[in-house]
Amino acid sequence: MKIDVMISADHINKEEVIGKTIVVIDILRATSVITTAINNGCKEVIPVIEIEEALAIANEGECILGGERKALKIDGFNCSNSPLEYTQDIVNNKRLIMTTSNGTKAIKRCEGAKNILIGAMINAKAVSDKVLNLEEDIVIVNAGTYGQFSIDDFICSGYIIHCILDQNPKVELTDIAKTALFIYKQSTDLSFIKEATHYNRIEELGLLKDLEYCCQKDIIDIVPEYIDGRIK
Template identity: 55%
Template sequence: MKINVITCADHVSPESVKGNTAVVVDTLRATSVIITAISHGAKSVVPMTSVEEALETKKKLENVVLGGERKARLIDGFDLSNSPKEYTASAVAEKNVVLTTTNGTKAIARSSSAARIFIGALRNARAVAEAAVAEERDAVIVNAGTGGEFSMDDFITAGAIIAHMLELKPAELTDVAKTALIIYETHRDLRSYIQEAHHYGVLEELGLSEDLDFCLQESVEDIVPEYKNGIIKQHF
């Protein structure tokens, strides 16, 4: 088994994930939102790369909640932002959540040639590692990044997932995967590392410290969402 990390969505090509198990990570905050929505009973999450696509998709589905952000802010006319705290059972249970975000939904779309696509974050790091190892094929952790650039928060999350994978099965790591693992192993106080990330600072300035606290909890969820045929549901 070989494990690789792709450091941002813009670096994903069909060839880089084809035939692999992909784990898409956007810790702050899209994949944390998806995990929370599925955990709270959402019928599905439908990721879209543009606001226009999201609005068109709403017309085709029943019981839709529109969620997402642009520049970390609520999109005009949408029901929910990209704050996982908003995706409560009362808001999303039995609903189809149509979601569009700046980075996370783009990373999911660009990973579509993978054999399986799981949704990962710190909150489900151990569970998603178990699901990836069970597939018994090479794995690639796709970091969404921020605005087409490397993001520290996603990178250390990749390291956490790799650490849990190695607890279950030996693997060959690429240099970038080894680096992510080293970063995780030497920064077990995750906040001390992640608070240096640019996107952390952006969210803090917007008064979203509760979101940061929520997203930085490690392995507190057993939920493993899977993207398949254009929608995300719980993996079984």
């Protein structure tokens, strides 16, 4: 078993994801939203890249529209990209149509992979258990921020790798995977995440409770999976 890491949605190499098990990470905040919504009873999440596509799908039946542009709620959408909005009374037994600046793009660009799992800090241990059971080579895809490397996703990658190695120390790591693990070990309290550009953007918007929530470890024990255009 081998683990590799890609640093942003814009760095996804199709040849390196085809037939692989992928873990997509966008902890601030798309994959945290998806994991929370599914955990709270959401029937399925349909990730799309463009706002217009989300609106078109929404016209086909009862659903919730969620997402962001530049970390702000999209006009006409039901919810923003705050996981705290996706409570059980809002999402239970509903479809969520979602579009974000980074996370949904990363998910869609991984199409063709054997498995596409949704990971975040809040379900990292569950993700590690899942990939160990699959016994496949893993590529951890960081959504990043507007095509660029993002500290927050990279540290989350390191934590997932740490959890995997706890159970199987013989797993092979690429150099970038080793680096992610090293960075996490220097900041196991996650304090270094506060240096991330995107973290600071969300902080400037006053969304401190979102940051606190998304930086919690292992509070959810499910692993949503993207199959045929839907996350369940």
